[in-house]
Structure formats: C-alpha cells, structure tokens
Amino acid sequence: MRCDTKTFAQMYETVYKDLYRFALCMMRNPEDAEDAVSEAVVAAYENIGKLRSEEAFKSWIFTILSNTCRKKWRDTARQERRLEEGRVSEERFEEPDLWLAVDVRKAFFLLEDEEQTIVGLSVFGGYNSQEIGEALKLNPNTVRSKRSRALQKMECVLR
Numbered sequence: 001m002r003c004d005t006k007t008f009a010q011m012y013e014t015v016y017k018d019l020y021r022f023a024l025c026m027m028r029n030p031e032d033a034e035d036a037v038s039e040a041v042v043a044a045y046e047n048i049g050k051l052r053s054e055e056a057f058k059s060w061i062f063t064i065l066s067n068t069c070r071k072k073w074r075d076t077a078r079q080e081r082r083l084e085e086g087r088v089s090e091e092r093f094e095e096p097d098l099w100l101a102v103d104v105r106k107a108f109f110l111l112e113d114e115e116q117t118i119v120g121l122s123v124f125g126g127y128n129s130q131e132i133g134e135a136l137k138l139n140p141n142t143v144r145s146k147r148s149r150a151l152q153k154m155e156c157v158l159r
Contacts, residue, residue, distance in 0.1 A: 003048045011057045018125045025124035026069040040065040059135035107157040115150035122147050
C-alpha cells in the first residue's frame with residue numbers, strides 16, 4: 001500500500017488510545033507502554049509498504065505492538081533473571097501482585113500469535129467479537145471460540 005505521512009497519521013489517530021491502553025495492560029508501566037507504542041509506530045511507519053489495505057491497518061499495527069511488547073517483556077525478564085542470579089533484586093519481588101502480573105504475562109505469551117492478538121484486543125483493548133472479526137477478517141463466532149480456548153489455556157497455566 002502506498003501511504004504518505006498524512007494518511008499514516010490519520011490512520012494512527014483512529015487507534016492511538018487503544019494502542020496505549022493495550023501496551024499499558026501488557027507492560028504494567030506507563031513509561032514502558034509509551035516506549036512500546038513509540039517503537040511499534042516507528043516500525044509500522046517504516047514498513048507501511050507491506051500493509052495491503054487501509055482496512056487492515058488496525059489489526060496490523062496491533063500485531064506489531066503485540067510483538068514489540070513481547071520482545072520488551074522478554075528483554076526485561078532476561079535482565080531480571082540476571083539480577084536475581086546476583087541476588088540484587090530480592091526486594092523487588094516481595095509484592096504478590098507483581099508475581100501475579102508476571103504469571104499472567106507468561107501465560108499470555110504462551111499463546112499463539114493470533115490468540116494473543118484476539119485476547120489482547122478483547123481483554124486489553126475492549127473490542128467486541130464483531131470488531132475483532134472485522135479487523136482480523138474472521139467470523140465473530142470464530143473469534144469468540146478462539147478467545148475462549150485461549151483464555152482456557154491461560155487458566156490452565158495459571159493454576
């Protein structure tokens with residue numbers, strides 16, 4: 001797809017709040033969420049030629065953001081493991097809510113990419129099955145069943 005800066009900005013304007021909300025739920029930190037959104041937007045802009053149609057922009061940029069969050073989370077997890085090995089970070093993990101957030105993220109990242117996108121758009125982005133189906137070119141019933149199976153997978157991991 002050919003796209004100029006103005007068109008990209010117009011498309012971005014329709015989803016920027018949802019992108020930030022999604023990233024904030026994923027990263028659990030406003031600064032990390034802002035960084036993830038920024039990186040995703042830059043990557044999307046640099047690769048806009050790979051987008052096949054303007055209608056696919058929303059799901060395409062959410063996929064980029066999901067991948068960006070996943071990469072940032074893995075990088076952070078690696079750094080935290082290194083710190084743990086050095087016994088430097090013991091006091092950082094005393095809060096049970098932090099452990100739960102880490103467990104939920106781990107369960108989320110065990111899902112397939114499409115499942116992550118569906119759960120992310122649904123749970124974190126607040127989109128309904130119809131909207132997700134339109135964005136991903138799936139039947140809303142398919143979206144509901146995939147979301148249900150993905151959440152069941154996460155539940156099994158969290159038990």
